[in-house]
Amino acid sequence: MDWGGRWYDFLLYLPERWLMSKWRKALWRFVGRPTGRLLEIGVGTGKNFPFYPPNTEIWAVDINPSMLARARKKLSNATTPVQLVLADVEALPFADKSFDTVIATFVFCNVPNPIQGFREIRRVLKPEGTAYFLEHMIPMTPRKARFFDRLDPWVYKAIGDHINRRTDQNVELAGMSIHRVIPLTSDGVVRLIIAKPNKGGTS
Numbered sequence: 507m508d509w510g511g512r513w514y515d516f517l518l519y520l521p522e523r524w525l526m527s528k529w530r531k532a533l534w535r536f537v538g539r540p541t542g543r544l545l546e547i548g549v550g551t552g553k554n555f556p557f558y559p560p561n562t563e564i565w566a567v568d569i570n571p572s573m574l575a576r577a578r579k580k581l582s583n584a585t586t587p588v589q590l591v592l593a594d595v596e597a598l599p600f601a602d603k604s605f606d607t608v609i610a611t612f613v614f615c616n617v618p619n620p621i622q623g624f625r626e627i628r629r630v631l632k633p634e635g636t637a638y639f640l641e642h643m644i645p646m647t648p649r650k651a652r653f654f655d656r657l658d659p660w661v662y663k664a665i666g667d668h669i670n671r672r673t674d675q676n677v678e679l680a681g682m683s684i685h686r687v688i689p690l691t692s693d694g695v696v697r698l699i700i701a702k703p704n705k706g707g708t709s
């Protein structure tokens with residue numbers, strides 16, 4: 507569903523203040539101070555701008571022009587210059603092995619073919635590069651997972667969001683190895699996944 511950038515910021519104002527900003531801080535603590543080139547996937551309205559590390563060449567893509575337009579207005583929140591690009595994660599307009607770091611926050615619940623999206627991330631990552639995904643997904647507890655599976659078609663119909671994505675599995679199916687999974691909620695619905703491209707591998 508295209509809520510537009512303005513609506514996105516309005517609807518997420520309180521969740522962002524209460525919870526999401528804490529999760530973002532956790533993600534950026536792990537990212538630390540990388541050098542080289544960093545790519546953000548699904549930048550939305552630029553909620554990660556204040557966390558971008560200095561001394562890094564930053565590119566940020568989104569498939570939705572209205573989100574990008576809102577992000578463009580907030581570029582002054584970024585501590586370092588950012589190149590904003592209209593692009594689909596399933597077909598990234600970047601050369602192979604051209605980024606040191608890739609991050610995405612709350613994106614893969616929307617992407618139609620998440621495995622293809624992760625394949626593209628693996629393609630553009632340098633062999634020694636690292637990807638960080640902060641995502642909501644299927645709970646870790648089997649009973650709750652079954653409930654999310656049943657609810658998913660209704661939620662998707664209502665807001666265009668999948669609540670039962672097997673994001674860890676999808677990352678691995680796309681040819682990346684998971685180095686760490688850090689659950690940020692007790693049921694694992696929100697997790698931080700740190701992954702690296704498989705050596706010389708294709709999925």
Ligand SMILES: C[S@@+](CC[C@H](N)C(=O)[O-])C[C@H]1O[C@@H](n2cnc3c(N)ncnc32)[C@H](O)[C@@H]1O
Binds near residue numbers: 554
């Ligand atoms: C829930 S918002 C999250 C925005 C931002 N990452 C954040 O943390 O606030 C999901 C974002 O992913 C973008 N998105 C969805 N599918 C995409 C795709 N295939 N390629 C690139 N961006 C996509 C949407 O347009 C939207 O801006």
